[in-house]
Amino acid sequence: MNxxxxxxxxxxxxxxxxxxSRYAINMLLMFVLAALLLVLFALGQTxxxxxxxxxxxxxxxxxxxxxxxxxxFISEExxxxxxxxxxxxxxxMVYAGKLLFNFVLVLVLNLVAVAAFVVLLxxxxxxxxxxxxxxxxxxxxxxxxxxxxxxxxxxxANRGPLLPVLLFPLLVPLLLSVVSxxxxxxxxxxxxxxxxxxxxxxVGFAGVVITASVxxxxxxxxx
Amino acid sequence: xxxxxxxxxxxxxxxxxxxxxNFGEQVGGYMDFAQAEATGAKAHVVGQWVKAEHxxxxxxxxxxxxYMEDEVGQRRLVHxxxxxxxxxxxxxxxxxxxxxxxxxxxxxxxxxxxxxxYNDTRALETSL
Numbered sequence: 639m640n641x642x643x644x645x646x647x648x649x650x651x652x653x654x655x656x657x658x659s660r661y662a663i664n665m666l667l668m669f670v671l672a673a674l675l676l677v678l679f680a681l682g683q684t685x686x687x688x689x690x691x692x693x694x695x696x697x698x699x700x701x702x703x704x705x706x707x708x709x710x711f712i713s714e715e716x717x718x719x720x721x722x723x724x725x726x727x728x729x730x731m732v733y734a735g736k737l738l739f740n741f742v743l744v745l746v747l748n749l750v751a752v753a754a755f756v757v758l759l760x761x762x763x764x765x766x767x768x769x770x771x772x773x774x775x776x777x778x779x780x781x782x783x784x785x786x787x788x789x790x791x792x793x794x795a796n797r798g799p800l801l802p803v804l805l806f807p808l809l810v811p812l813l814l815s816v817v818s819x820x821x822x823x824x825x826x827x828x829x830x831x832x833x834x835x836x837x838x839x840x841v842g843f844a845g846v847v848i849t850a851s852v853x854x855x856x857x858x859x860x861x
Numbered sequence: 862x863x864x865x866x867x868x869x870x871x872x873x874x875x876x877x878x879x880x881x882x883n884f885g886e887q888v889g890g891y892m893d894f895a896q897a898e899a900t901g902a903k904a905h906v907v908g909q910w911v912k913a914e915h916x917x918x919x920x921x922x923x924x925x926x927x928y929m930e931d932e933v934g935q936r937r938l939v940h941x942x943x944x945x946x947x948x949x950x951x952x953x954x955x956x957x958x959x960x961x962x963x964x965x966x967x968x969x970x971x972x973x974x975x976x977x978x979y980n981d982t983r984a985l986e987t988s989l
Contacts, residue, residue, distance in 0.1 A: 685923060687942045689969070811884055818887060826942075826967065828960045831901035838883040845876030853869040 641734075644727050648735025652710065653742075661713075662706045662743060669702035670751045678758050688827060691761055692820035696813060699751050700780075701802075703744055707784040708801040710736050711792035720792075729859040733785065733851065740781040740788075748773040761824065768823040768830055775840035776816040782847035783808050789858045808847075815839040894935040898961040905958050906931050906966065910949070918945055929955060929966070938965040951975045 656662055677694055686694075714720045723732055752773060755761060763769055783805060791800045815836040822833035887903060897904035908931035910916075916927035925941045939957055949971075956972035 685921065687923060689942065811880065815884070815887065826940075826962075828901070828903070828962070828967070832903060832960045834902065835883045835886040839880055839887065842876045842878075842880030842883060846873055846880055849869055849873040849876060853866060853873070 641728075641731060644731035645734035645738065648723075648727065648732055649738045652735065652739040655713075656739075656743075662709050663746075666702045666706045666743070666747045667750060669705060670698055670747065670754060673698045673701070674751070674754050674758050681759075686759075688824035689817075689821050691755075691759065691824060692817045695751065695755050695820060696776075696817050698755075699744075699748055699776075700809070700813065702747060702751075703780055703784065704802040704805055706747070707740055707743065707781070708788045708791065708797065710740055710785065711788045712797050715792045715797075724859070729856045730852065732859065733789075733855040736789075737781060737785045737848070737851075740785050741777055744777040744781045744784075745774065748777050763823060764825055765823040765827070765829060768833060769820065771837065772816060772819040772823065772833070772840070775837060775844060776812065779812045779816075779840055779844040779847060780809070782844050782851060783812070786847075786851040786855060786858065789855065793858075811839065812843050815843070893931045893933050894937045894961065894966065895933075897966065901961060903958070903960055905956055907954065907956050908932060910952060910955055911936060929957065937961075939968050940965055941968040941971055946971050946973050948973050948975050 677698075714723065752769065756763060784801070787801060787804050787808075791797055791804065794800060819833045819836035819840070822828040822830075822836070827833075891905045891907065892900075894906055897906060906929075908929045911928040911930050914928035914936075916925075918925045923942060923944070925943060925945045927939055927941075928936055929939045930936045941957075952973045953976055954974040956974070957966060957968040958970040958972070959966060959968040961967075
């Protein structure tokens with residue numbers, strides 16, 4: 639109960655800070671809109687296969703996520719509030735709070751990206767349930783992988799470009815599965831039966847990344 | 862070791878097994894058309910192009926459709942979301958990778974097996 643309370647307090651603090659500065663939200667929205675508009679102008683009337691549509695969607699989500707998600711721990715370092723958190727809370731509460739915040743952020747980002755994608759590129763989605771499940775599981779895996787890495791790179795000198803570099807190799811299984819599962823939800827796709835393996839892979843990926851992070855976070859967090 | 866570490870490692874192993882087993886399954890095994898239709902999952906089907914049946918490429922949809930007969934003689938319409946692969950006419954064997962849908966087969970990749978121009982036994986015999 640106490641633990642839940644602490645994690646929720648960290649989450650609530652991050653949400654409040656985000657709503658005041660709107661740093662991450664503005665950056666993510668700008669990135670999603672700019673990238674999708676670019677795709678839209680570049681394609682014009684050219685028909686694009688569903689596989690390419692799925693890949694474009696996840697390229698946009700991945701890059702905007704890689705840019706915006708590193709903020710969670712870097713901002714603590716910049717404001718000098720790390721010591722305060724270390725003194726007042728336990729590492730696992732900080733991790734859980736930040737993970738929840740990043741998850742919510744990625745989920746919002748995913749929903750905005752998909753809504754913009756469906757409207758701007760006029761994509762038909764015959765299986766919205768499958769697409770939403772894929773987005774949720776993808777967000778969980780992305781947030782899980784990013785949170786630990788963000789905590790690691792917050793301590794380094796070159797904070798900015800390091801997160802994408804470390805993140806991409808780790809995300810390869812997630813990206814392959816998520817694009818394939820999104821493809822299955824679009825017209826002419828394999829549907830639920832065809833996306834079963836992909837969805838289970840996503841559950842496995844999120845599980846591995848989050849359990850590994852829970853085990854390793856104390857070593858990163860405590861000097 | 863602390864109990865937290867042990868539980869964590871066990872949970873991680875479980876998820877890792879789930880990840881790797883299903884990541885491998887995504888490619889799909891080799892089967893014939895009937896089996897692919899029964900499972901609905903990703904599959905590789907080996908067969909030959911039925912040249913007697915019609916085939917066509919729809920440029921607006923970017924779909925190439927043709928009939929293929931698998932190794933046990935079942936004939937299905939195959940849709941492929943790309944133009945006709947090069948060397949398609951020369952192929953002695955095709956491997957389509959995809960899934961069954963509404964009586965047809967949707968191929969995501971086509972492997973075209975062509976006779977090798979370096980192992981032409983007839984040419985070898987005549988030259989001897």
